[in-house]
Amino acid sequence: MMRRRDVVMGAIPMAALSAGLLPAVARARHGAAGALWRFDTLRHIGGRTPELVGAPTLTTSPWGQATLFDGVDDGLLIDHHPLAGARTFTIEALFRPDGGAFEQRWLHLETEDGSAPGLSKTRILFEIRVVDDGWYLDAFTTDGHAKQTLIVPANRFPIGRWYHVAQSYDGSIYRSYVDGVEQMAVPVRFDPQGPGRAAIGMRMNRVNFFHGAVRAAFFARSALAPADFVLPQARNG
Numbered sequence: 001m002m003r004r005r006d007v008v009m010g011a012i013p014m015a016a017l018s019a020g021l022l023p024a025v026a027r028a029r030h031g032a033a034g035a036l037w038r039f040d041t042l043r044h045i046g047g048r049t050p051e052l053v054g055a056p057t058l059t060t061s062p063w064g065q066a067t068l069f070d071g072v073d074d075g076l077l078i079d080h081h082p083l084a085g086a087r088t089f090t091i092e093a094l095f096r097p098d099g100g101a102f103e104q105r106w107l108h109l110e111t112e113d114g115s116a117p118g119l120s121k122t123r124i125l126f127e128i129r130v131v132d133d134g135w136y137l138d139a140f141t142t143d144g145h146a147k148q149t150l151i152v153p154a155n156r157f158p159i160g161r162w163y164h165v166a167q168s169y170d171g172s173i174y175r176s177y178v179d180g181v182e183q184m185a186v187p188v189r190f191d192p193q194g195p196g197r198a199a200i201g202m203r204m205n206r207v208n209f210f211h212g213a214v215r216a217a218f219f220a221r222s223a224l225a226p227a228d229f230v231l232p233q234a235r236n237g
Contacts, residue, residue: 014029022159034220051077061215062235071100071211075202088218090168100211105203111194120206139167139176143191150176150184162234170223180226
């Protein structure tokens with residue numbers, strides 16, 4: 001697995017970052033402000049109170065507590081779209097897939113457009129596909145007109161380990177990454193998304209549940225390169 005440099009965020013020491021002591025609003029080295037959601041509690045995430053679906057619990061990660069989803073009926077709903085209005089963006093996340101069903105959606109942002117939950121035509125997603133003892137990443141964005149899937153079935157990774165994944169859009173190119181290594185890049189034009197909501201561990205309409213754990217997600221309003229990612233490198237063992 002390719003190693004990449006950990007990022008020191010301003011004056012925050014690396015030890016504090018590894019321990020998960022990041023503020024609710026973080027800043028990357030080159031001035032990219034964003035919102036950090038830590039899933040180390042079920043009471044408050046990103047300054048908001050989540051709605052619990054099923055019975056998600058807490059588990060350990062290399063950076064502290066994380067939220068564990070059973071892949072059957074566990075999820076979180078948050079009444080906020082952290083990238084509403086963003087013309088460029090990056091989403092980073094630390095997660096651990098634990099196997100289970102072939103198709104699993106574990107991060108779902110959507111614009112509130114009057115549609116039933118999960119059926120909005122404007123959304124940003126992270127999914128995985130599980131095959132035997134491995135998984136591959138599926139990143140997807142649509143603005144209601146343009147839509148693009150970033151998926152490379154040949155790039156499979158072992159289940160049961162922690163990973164840093166990311167997707168970014170710089171106004172012309174949409175990219176996805178696993179542990180800082182680019183998986184796919186496609187030219188596309190997206191319009192900004194509107195205010196809305198988020199689901200973690202499932203699709204918004206409570207299907208395609210995720211089996212595994214999520215430690216954190218970072219939402220930046222700019223396209224970050226791997227050297228500037230805010231969340232720490234995944235660690236196992």
